[in-house]
Amino acid sequence: MIQLQSALGPADLDDLAGRDAPLFTDLDGTLIATDLLWESIIAMVKERPWAFLRAAGWALAGRAALEERISREARLDPGSLPYRPEVLDLIRRRREAGGAVYLVTSSPVRWAGAISEHQGIFDGVLYRGGDRDRRGADRLRAIERTCAEKGWSEFDYAGDSAADLLPWGASTVAYVVAAGEGLARRIDRPGPGPKVRTLGAPGRRWRDVAKSLRPHQFAKNLLIFVPLITALRVLDPRALVAALLAFAAFSLCASATYLINDLADLAADRQHAEKRNRPFASGRLPLSWGPPMVVVLLLTSFGIAALALPLVFPAILALYIALTIAYSLSLKRRLMVDVLILASLYSLRLFAGGVATGIVVSEWLIVFSMFFFLSLAFAKRYVELDRSIQAGRHERLNGRGYQPDDIEPVKSMGTISGYLSALVLALYVRSDEVRLLYPHHEFLWLIDLGLIYWISRVWFLAVRRQLSGDPVVFALRDPHSLALSLISAVVLVAASWSS
Numbered sequence: 001m002i003q004l005q006s007a008l009g010p011a012d013l014d015d016l017a018g019r020d021a022p023l024f025t026d027l028d029g030t031l032i033a034t035d036l037l038w039e040s041i042i043a044m045v046k047e048r049p050w051a052f053l054r055a056a057g058w059a060l061a062g063r064a065a066l067e068e069r070i071s072r073e074a075r076l077d078p079g080s081l082p083y084r085p086e087v088l089d090l091i092r093r094r095r096e097a098g099g100a101v102y103l104v105t106s107s108p109v110r111w112a113g114a115i116s117e118h119q120g121i122f123d124g125v126l127y128r129g130g131d132r133d134r135r136g137a138d139r140l141r142a143i144e145r146t147c148a149e150k151g152w153s154e155f156d157y158a159g160d161s162a163a164d165l166l167p168w169g170a171s172t173v174a175y176v177v178a179a180g181e182g183l184a185r186r187i188d189r190p191g192p193g194p195k196v197r198t199l200g201a202p203g204r205r206w207r208d209v210a211k212s213l214r215p216h217q218f219a220k221n222l223l224i225f226v227p228l229i230t231a232l233r234v235l236d237p238r239a240l241v242a243a244l245l246a247f248a249a250f251s252l253c254a255s256a257t258y259l260i261n262d263l264a265d266l267a268a269d270r271q272h273a274e275k276r277n278r279p280f281a282s283g284r285l286p287l288s289w290g291p292p293m294v295v296v297l298l299l300t301s302f303g304i305a306a307l308a309l310p311l312v313f314p315a316i317l318a319l320y321i322a323l324t325i326a327y328s329l330s331l332k333r334r335l336m337v338d339v340l341i342l343a344s345l346y347s348l349r350l351f352a353g354g355v356a357t358g359i360v361v362s363e364w365l366i367v368f369s370m371f372f373f374l375s376l377a378f379a380k381r382y383v384e385l386d387r388s389i390q391a392g393r394h395e396r397l398n399g400r401g402y403q404p405d406d407i408e409p410v411k412s413m414g415t416i417s418g419y420l421s422a423l424v425l426a427l428y429v430r431s432d433e434v435r436l437l438y439p440h441h442e443f444l445w446l447i448d449l450g451l452i453y454w455i456s457r458v459w460f461l462a463v464r465r466q467l468s469g470d471p472v473v474f475a476l477r478d479p480h481s482l483a484l485s486l487i488s489a490v491v492l493v494a495a496s497w498s499s
Contacts, residue, residue: 020099021172022155024126024143025087027105027112029160030177033082033283036107037067042263042287044074046329064106071108078118080267082276082283086199087158087177091121100150102126104143104167106135136166143167158199168194178202208279209293212262213255219476221250223346223369224353231359232437232496239357245308246356250349252301253317256294257324263290264328273387274469309356316352320345335401339377346373364428371421375455376471378414379462385410386465411463418455422448443495447488454484 028035045052051073058069091101100123105112109127116122126142147155157167158175162183168174171194176183178200224247225234233239262269262280266287269275279285298321305314323341332338347369354361384400385407393404402410428434429444438444457480461467467474475481 019094019156019173020097022100022102022147022150022152023091023094023158024102024104024139024146024155024167024171025091025158025175026139026160026164026177027103027107027115030158030164031083031087031103031115033084033178035287036076036111037063037070038287039081039266040070040074040076040111042266042290043076044070046264047075067108071110076111076114077267078115080270081115082270082281083119084177084200087175088119088121090158090175090199094156095121102143102146104139106139136163139164140166140170144170168196170194173197175199203284205285208285209289212259212279212285212293213297214258215255216473216476217254217258218247218251220346220472221247221254221349223349224250224356226350226365227354227359227361228357229492230362230365233357233359239359242309242356242358243353245304246313246352249301249304249309249313249317250320250352252297252304253320256297256301257321257328259290259294259297260325261328263287310358312355313352316348316355320348320352323348333401335406338401339374339381342377342380343370343373362428362433364424364431364433368421368424368428371417371424372451375414375418375421376458378410378417379458379467379471380469382407382410382414382462383467383469386462390465411459415455415459418459419452422452422455425451438495440495440497443491446491450484450488454481 025031028037041052041055044055055066055070058066094101101121102124103112103116103122104126106127109125112125112127116125124146126139126146143155143157147153154172155170156173156175157164157171158177159168160177160179168176174194174196176196176198179198180202225243228234228236228239228243259280262278265275266281269278269281275281280287280290301317302314305317323345327338327341327345331341347366350365350369351361353359381400381402385402385404389404389407425448426445429441429448434441434444454475458467458471458474
């Protein structure tokens with residue numbers, strides 16, 4: 001076991017960072033908070049989905065061979081990677097003190113060279129490919145050989161994994177980057193050895209897993225219960241259980257699509273002020289966890305649907321997945337198509353609720369939901385365009401088909417769509433179908449009035465720059481929206497009350 005001294009406190013970093021001794025730093029997980037192999041696999045599959053089968057064949061020859069093949073096939077954008085600021089700061093201080101800085105990696109020389117050239121802060125790159133089980137010893141030999149050639153008697157080393165134990169043990173100062181509890185127990189030992197300084201906090205993996213599933217978005221799937229409510233069958237035990245199972249299946253399926261979207265959108269998310277903090281984009285959650293999580297979620301979702309719900313329901317889930325994947329890979333960059341797809345996905349949830357419970361979804365409800373959610377989709381794009389303009393960016397919205405000059409048409413179409421949904425609801429209130437279903441249908445006018453108020457308020461807040469993010473998520477946190485929902489529920493009960 002390599003003996004390393006206990007980690008130093010923050011005050012010691014300033015003194016150590018200013019040393020003029022050479023610094024050698026690892027690449028994957030250290031300089032960048034991600035794995036270049038998975039970054040490249042995802043980029044390659046995004047451009048050519050069928051390439052995944054070729055990559056699976058290359059993997060049979062081992063990781064090193066796989067990395068080399070993919071480095072020739074996939075385009076790596078060094079500017080889109082999540083670099084660790086604390087490591088960059090260490091390198092900056094070391095260079096200011098006159099110390100040399102070298103990048104040491106087992107990743108293909110194409111990737112390492114591109115990153116080194118992009119950063120422009122390294123004196124050289126030591127590439128040590130081959131057997132991963134010996135990479136620690138290989139790196140140490142490469143470092144010692146470089147030190148001998150340069151006449152250096154000591155060196156410092158920055159790494160992040162157990163493969164770095166040998167270089168750490170031979171260094172004067174060992175910089176341990178984002179060490180997890182298991183690695184920390186192996187490092188933080190009393191006795192002779194290099195001084196140890198930890199950089200960056202380790203990720204909380206299971207918390208990040210939960211965050212990546214976006215459980216707050218499950219509230220959108222409450223739309224599955226709308227057919228149950230409008231048909232006045234909330235107290236029907238069989239229908240209620242079916243709706244609950246449908247909600248669970250749809251939520252798991254939606255989480256899988258969110259993961260797919262996050263993996264496909266890594267580069268774009270890292271350019272976004274808020275999305276850059278998502279678990280995969282930030283590097284807190286390993287990209288290698290993504291595909292297995294997607295598989296588990298989909299198997300569980302379709303298992304619930306196949307065993308407990310009508311046969312049509314799995315087909316609806318499949319349609320939802322197809323639309324969301326098409327949206328993530330291409331359609332979200334298409335002008336107008338993106339908002340129509342978003343509105344359709346909301347309406348699909350209503351239809352799914354009807355299929356699960358055996359309730360025929362009214363055409364009125366489908367048309368209303370299309371206009372209503374189309375308005376919210378436009379509101380989301382309006383906020384994004386407005387933020388881009390405020391940030392001084394006058395080019396096309398990143399990853400979207402909209403330009404700054406589109407902001408006024410987006411606002412106009414969004415408000416018109418919202419008021420059209422109120423018109424559809426008004427026509428529905430006047431229909432014979434409502435008169436038969438609700439003994440006191442005249443009370444429903446209050447819901448229509450509340451809808452007009454809510455749509456108007458959302459757009460006023462959007463124009464005033466007080467609407468943040470997704471309008472649906474906003475509605476679930478906004479006291480006015482929640483109060484209006486409660487009032488609407490009371491009105492619905494009063495309208496259906498039979499004296």
